[in-house]
Amino acid sequence: VLFEGGDGGFVGGKDYLNHRYTDKRNILAVHVARQLSQKKHRKSIGEVHLCQVFGDARKVGLLLTPPDEEPGKKDSKKKKRKRGGEEAKGGGEKKAAKLRFRVRLIFGVKPTSAESSDDDDSDASSPWLESWIPPSRLLPDRRNNRPLRSKGDEEEDEDHEAGPASWTPHYTNALAEDLHLVRTSDLVDSTIATLTPDSGGSTPFHEALLLLKVWSLQRGLLRGHDSFTTTSLAAILVYLYRTKAVGRRMGRVQVLSAFMRFWSSSDWLGEDGL
Secondary structure, rough: OOOEEOOOOOOOOOOOOOOHHHHHHHHHHHHHHHOOOHEEEEEEEOOEEEEEOEEEEEEEEEEEEOOOOOOOHHHHHHHOOOOOOOOOOOOOOOOOOOOOOEEEEEEOOEEEEEEOOOOOOOOOOOOEEEEOOOOHHHHHOOOOOOOOOOOOOOOOHHHHHOOOHHHHHHHHHHHHHHOHHHHHHHHHHHHHHHHHOOOOOOOOHHHHHHHHHHHHOOOOEOOOOOOOOOHHHHHHHHHHHHHOOOOOOHHHHHHHHHHHHHHHHOOOOOOOOO
């Protein structure tokens, strides 16, 4: 479940610098956790725990675990009152626990929709999104974590002068991930819908994604700090399908092999041009 805060009052200005956005985001998560963990909400909501979102220590989310119904709770209290080691009939048989689920509450900022300009060559039916973060600040060669200065805000021209050592691609990617989480999820869903227009069963896309998750988990590359997430793996698969690097008739092993070739041969750090 995504909790979206609107633009304007929640964040704005240069909150993308120096973890200001993540600080505000985490403070909001703590306040919501305090409200949901009150005694009057325990019967309906259950337990509330803080967790990391996608293994990123910069982002705090909430994990809501609904309470147990415990239909035999009153009977268990009566059994405890009996003395002398007397066991109730059928006490050795444990009732099967009901399936439990958890709700993960993720916090983010909702971009504002805007009509596309006349000079834009993109499809006019799909509106582009405005945000409090300038698009140029989401490039991997930008420095969004900077030392504080006494002369006001820093100049953006100093990013290239400082060199690659000062760039913050991981932090910038964390900002872009929050900003485009909804659109990325919609893109994945629309791609899966084109692969299975009539049936809603398992597809090579789902099976390959499951294999990639297992492969990444075995090597510590999933749900860790600055590592793969299920969304990023699915987004790469969507890219391979849309660029025809993976065909619709390919099986899960062929899709997995295509993913590995693409991942190993791509210049992710931009070192080939240096």
